[in-house]
Amino acid sequence: MAEFVMPQLGADMSAGKLLQWRKNVGDRVERGDIIADVETDKADIEVEVFSTGTIEKFLIQPGEKVPVGTVMALIHEVGEPTSAVPAPSRELAPAPAPTPAVAVLPLRREPPPSTAEVTRLHISPVARKLAADLGIDPASVSGTGPGGRVTLEDVQRAAQAQAAKPSVPAPELDRATRMRQAIGAAMARSKREIPHYYLSTTIEMSRAIAWLAQENLKRSVEDRLVYGVLLLKAVAMALREFPELNGLWIDGKAMKKPEIHVGVAISLRGGGLVAPALQNTDRQSLDELMKRFRDLVQRARAGSLRSSELSDPTITVTSLGEQGVEAVFGVIYPPQVALIGFGKIVERPWASEGQITVRPVLTATLSGDHRVSDGHRGGLFLAAVERRLQEPSQL
Amino acid sequence: MTKDEIRSGILRALMQVAPEADLSRIKPNLRLRDQLDIDSMDLLNFVIGVHNEFKIDIPEADYPQLATLDGFIDYVAKAQGQKQG
Numbered sequence: 279m280a281e282f283v284m285p286q287l288g289a290d291m292s293a294g295k296l297l298q299w300r301k302n303v304g305d306r307v308e309r310g311d312i313i314a315d316v317e318t319d320k321a322d323i324e325v326e327v328f329s330t331g332t333i334e335k336f337l338i339q340p341g342e343k344v345p346v347g348t349v350m351a352l353i354h355e356v357g358e359p360t361s362a363v364p365a366p367s368r369e370l371a372p373a374p375a376p377t378p379a380v381a382v383l384p385l386r387r388e389p390p391p392s393t394a395e396v397t398r399l400h401i402s403p404v405a406r407k408l409a410a411d412l413g414i415d416p417a418s419v420s421g422t423g424p425g426g427r428v429t430l431e432d433v434q435r436a437a438q439a440q441a442a443k444p445s446v447p448a449p450e451l452d453r454a455t456r457m458r459q460a461i462g463a464a465m466a467r468s469k470r471e472i473p474h475y476y477l478s479t480t481i482e483m484s485r486a487i488a489w490l491a492q493e494n495l496k497r498s499v500e501d502r503l504v505y506g507v508l509l510l511k512a513v514a515m516a517l518r519e520f521p522e523l524n525g526l527w528i529d530g531k532a533m534k535k536p537e538i539h540v541g542v543a544i545s546l547r548g549g550g551l552v553a554p555a556l557q558n559t560d561r562q563s564l565d566e567l568m569k570r571f572r573d574l575v576q577r578a579r580a581g582s583l584r585s586s587e588l589s590d591p592t593i594t595v596t597s598l599g600e601q602g603v604e605a606v607f608g609v610i611y612p613p614q615v616a617l618i619g620f621g622k623i624v625e626r627p628w629a630s631e632g633q634i635t636v637r638p639v640l641t642a643t644l645s646g647d648h649r650v651s652d653g654h655r656g657g658l659f660l661a662a663v664e665r666r667l668q669e670p671s672q673l
Numbered sequence: 674m675t676k677d678e679i680r681s682g683i684l685r686a687l688m689q690v691a692p693e694a695d696l697s698r699i700k701p702n703l704r705l706r707d708q709l710d711i712d713s714m715d716l717l718n719f720v721i722g723v724h725n726e727f728k729i730d731i732p733e734a735d736y737p738q739l740a741t742l743d744g745f746i747d748y749v750a751k752a753q754g755q756k757q758g
Contacts, residue, residue, distance in 0.1 A: 494733045499724045502733065504713045547693045547710065575714045600712045 279358065280329035282313070282351040284344050287323055287588035288553075289612040290464035294318050295343040296350065305333050307353065312584065314350070319456035320552055321578070325585040331355040401428040408470075409433045414440065457550040465609045472527075472615075473648040476607045479660040481667055483623055483638045489670040505623075506597060507568045511673040513595055513618050514538050514559035516662035522651050523616040523644075523659055524592045532615065532650045541591025541611070542571070544578040552578050553594045553611060554587035564673055599623060605641040615647040616656075618663075679727070679749045683742065686722030690715040701742040727753065 284294050297315040307313055312324045313333075334352040338344055401409070401416050405428050409416045412433070419436045421428035451459075468474075486508055494502045517524045517538050525534040539555040546552065554574055556567065577583055593614055598606045599622035606619030621641040628637035642663055646656045666673060684696050691709050699708055711719070720731050723745070729752040731739070739745050 491733065499717075499721050499731055502717060504717060506713065545710075545712075547691070572714060572718070576718070 279334065280331060280353040280355050281349045282327055282329070282353055284316070284338075284346050284348045284350055285325060285585050285589060286346040287318060287585055288320075288464070289467065290320070290460035291318050291346060293343055293345045294323075296338050296340050297322060298340050299336060299351075300324075301333055303333050303336060307331065307333060310586075316585075319453065319460040320550060321546075321583060322581045323583055323585050323588060327353065329353045329355050331358065400426060402430065405430045405433045409436075412437045454549050461550065464612065468609050468612050472610050472612065474610060475646050475648050475653055475656065476643065477646070477653060477656045477660060478605055478607075478641055478643040479657075479664060480626075481640045481642055481664045482628060483640050483667065486667050486670045487623070487638055501565065501568075503564055503568050504571075506620075507564055507571055508667065508670055508673055509597065509620055510540055510542065510556065510559055510571070510595060511562075511564060511567060512663050512666035513593075514540055515666050515673065516659055517593065518560060519662050520651075520655060520659040522655065523646065525615055525650070526592065526613040527615050527647060527649060528613055535592040537592065539590040539592045541594040541614075542574065543594060543596035543608075544575055547579055552583065552588070553591060553596075554578060554583050555590040555592075557587075557590060593618065595620070597621075599640070605643055607643055608645050610645050610647055615650040617645040619643040619645070674750075674753055676746055676750060679746050679753070680742070682726040683723060683745050683749065686719055686726050689722050690718045699742055701746075704740045705742060705745075706740070723749065729753065 287294075294316040295318075297317050299314055301307060301311075301313045307327050308330045309326075309328055311327050313327045314325045316323050316325050331353045334354045336351050338348070338350040344350070400421060400423075401419075402423070406416060408414075408430060409419065409428075414433055414436050416428055416433070419428050419432050420426075422432055423429040486505065490503060490505055490508065497503075517540075521534045522532065524538050525532055527533070537558055538560045539557050540559040541553040541555050543551050543553045556562070556570055556574060559567065562570065574583075574587070591611070591614065593616050594608070594611050595618045596606055596608050597620040599620055602622055604621040604624060606621055608617040608619045610617045619642070621643075623638050623640045625636050626639045627634050628639065642660055644656045644660055646653075687694070687696065687705075687709075691711055694709050699705070705711065706716070716736070720736070720739070723729075724731055727749050729749065731748075731752075735748065738748050
């Protein structure tokens, strides 16, 4: 019997609310079918199933909010013996068995204990700080260190256990507030856990812009490309040469991913952002990429993204050029290990072969995870992106 | 087609890309991108919407003429005139 669980759709999700089931008990489902709509702090998501079979039982009803990893339905898989396997009751379903991708850390729920309270405890300074950051009362944590000392690992374990508990009913916050909280929690975790390094390079864009203008002259308005698509493809192709940047950091280990699914940061109307994946970015033609990019932006803003689009990204690209920003030094979205930023195309004096001319230039940046890569490889990667953009017809 | 009809058609297309916008507050002579939170993808979708609404071709080189609502209306009126003439 396959379990359909509340998926983790990014580091900033710890729970989701079932809005509706799209199927009924007894319906046949295939891997990839959308079977539920789930509300997260950031958006309403169409959730796909990853098994093929028949829906045996729903364990969660529309309107219920459950932690990530909670079993929501049971699916009798194709080829499975029909003998009844005792279905786990909701009580038996171990609430969150979080997906391996991310250990979910809770939002701050309680005020940190007073200093006086903490200093009486046998706890390491770093563990004390983490407990304060996470809103964990150190007095409630069982210490496993020498003499019962509370260690960093003890606090992390307590945080995960707290995240696993069904949340105490609290006044319902509006989505904008919940989204900011979720993003804030994920970014705080990123800055706490990931040793970031930052690089930037200036890319001369004359050739890319001229090529794009010529290309768009030949196209009907529906088929035109935006320059952002060239940037995405250049990044994806450069990643083939630097696979260590295209992956995840899970359970203390780097995992390179064979597919390149670039997550694209998309700002939402009314604030906030999501970064769904353009799957197999490196293998799409510019036309296909543009079509999918347009569709993704429209669906992100209309609130109809699919769960796999939020769980698949292997790296994120963000561009703030249209907001007038010249360089973006982003925060890596865990468990990813790199983030690429693009700024605005601006005209600048450009010296080449002893001549100074005015050229359009773009600042590309890399935020990298030092546990996985270093500035040397990161610099070579940015050079590879630059090289790709000098040959736009090859993208 | 009158300028009011053109204006209505343009606002319909704009509503598709920025449904949250209060179109009654748009100042016709100020840049749309300064008044609405729209990016190049929105702009492309807006141009596609106008193209579909009025069945006119809008080359990329003409985008600078479409910066304001007034600019858009004048551009469409001219293109309509050329189509009929």
